[in-house]
């Protein structure tokens with residue numbers, strides 16, 4: 072039966088959800104408080120699809136590494152100190168999740184989700200003939216120091232045990248794999264199943280196609296509240312209330328990125344979330360253009376070829392919902408690039424305008440994906456942190472299965488339950 076589905080949020084998670092729900096024959100409305108030519112987190116990111124990222128952000132060693140980085144204004148990680156119960160509670164939950172047991176439980180699920188999403192993007196290519204620069208050429212973790220190379224080799228062994236293809240490369244082997252860029256490294260770890268794409272092209276291609284298929288997009292439309300249906304079924308939301316009027320819905324899908332936790336409060340769902348601010352700069356005429364995307368391991372900078380350009384992205388700043396740009400953090404990204412790619416100079420980026428985006432980060436590094444127990448017709452899909460592009464296709468697919476009451480095509484989704492941090496009374 073065709074349902075009226077209202078999707079809140081027109082980021083990559085909302086669009087992928089719209090894509091799959093529309094394909095299942097439902098009547099879909101996407102609501103976003105931004106304009107059609109918006110530029111949030113889903114646009115300026117590094118566009119990587121990463122089966123290699125099967126270790127969640129909350130993992131042993133993260134607290135120690137974070138504390139070490141806190142001292143430097145150019146480091147890739149920072150928590151802005153502030154008196155906030157929400158932040159204190161999120162940090163406590165993060166610390167509690169930084170265990171090997173959490174990694175061992177989460178990694179097989181993350182692997183399955185990333186690989187399923189990768190397959191989804193491969194299929195999407197044939198449906199969007201103008202393309203979105205999808206390149207299944209793998210990803211290299213580039214290491215300057217022997218110590219981090221050794222750590223990356225340990226992660227490679229973990230990936231291998233989980234069946235994720237991986238290859239350890241000496242510096243000359245890395246140069247042979249990607250001769251289009253000059254590298255100064257001690258070694259690399261190569262994940263051949265990883266891919267990259269241009270998020271800006273992906274977003275506009277999906278939006279244009281969906282609009283042409285009569286998916287109803289409502290821009291500049293802010294969700295302010297929800298109206299429950301009259302008893303006897305009071306755990307059913309009947310209407311979504313916005314500044315542009317009310318929308319009747321059979322199903323409501325919450326894909327509001329970092330702002331989802333505020334909407335969660337209105338729905339009585341506890342979705343602890345912090346914004347993980349990141350920056351990117353896109354160089355239109357690079358001196359060299361890699362053909363494989365990479366991560367500059369010690370600097371935590373992602374490098375992605377996009378058409379003729381190259382995008383460099385990084386930092387994770389926990390600083391509330393503030394979208395201002397820290398010039399010292401951007402400088403930290405730029406200064407790291409010539410260390411790995413000696414043909415580049417910081418001055419190459421003189422005319423580049425930095426972009427900023429807020430990643431929606433849950434404390435355990437896992438998305439929230441599922442139906443909250445207390446609401447019959449709401450599905451949550453958010454909190455994808457550094458993996459929202461990578462996991463978008465599978466997230467949309469899983470939500471469409473939930474809408475249709477089908478069994479989930481991937482096992483272990485209880486780890487993503489939106490009820491895992493309890494619920495509001």
Ligand SMILES: Cc1cc2nc3c(=O)[nH]c(=O)nc-3n(C[C@H](O)[C@H](O)[C@H](O)COP(=O)(O)OP(=O)(O)OC[C@H]3O[C@@H](n4cnc5c(N)ncnc54)[C@H](O)[C@@H]3O)c2cc1C
Pocket residue numbers: 079080081082083084085102103104105109111112113114115116117118119120292293294295326327328329330331334347348349350351373384385427428429430431453454455456457458459460461462
């Ligand atoms: C520097 C950087 C690099 C990254 N690189 C990668 C990468 O290589 N690979 C990867 O997988 N991920 C990457 N990410 C992460 C990825 O960008 C995010 O996980 C993803 O974009 C989140 O998408 P979303 O749809 O959940 O949220 P968003 O894109 O933030 O969309 C949420 C939408 O909800 C709307 N909204 C919010 N509140 C309301 C309301 N009340 N009413 C109506 N609308 C509302 C907002 O306007 C917004 O458009 C990166 C992020 C950064 C910052």
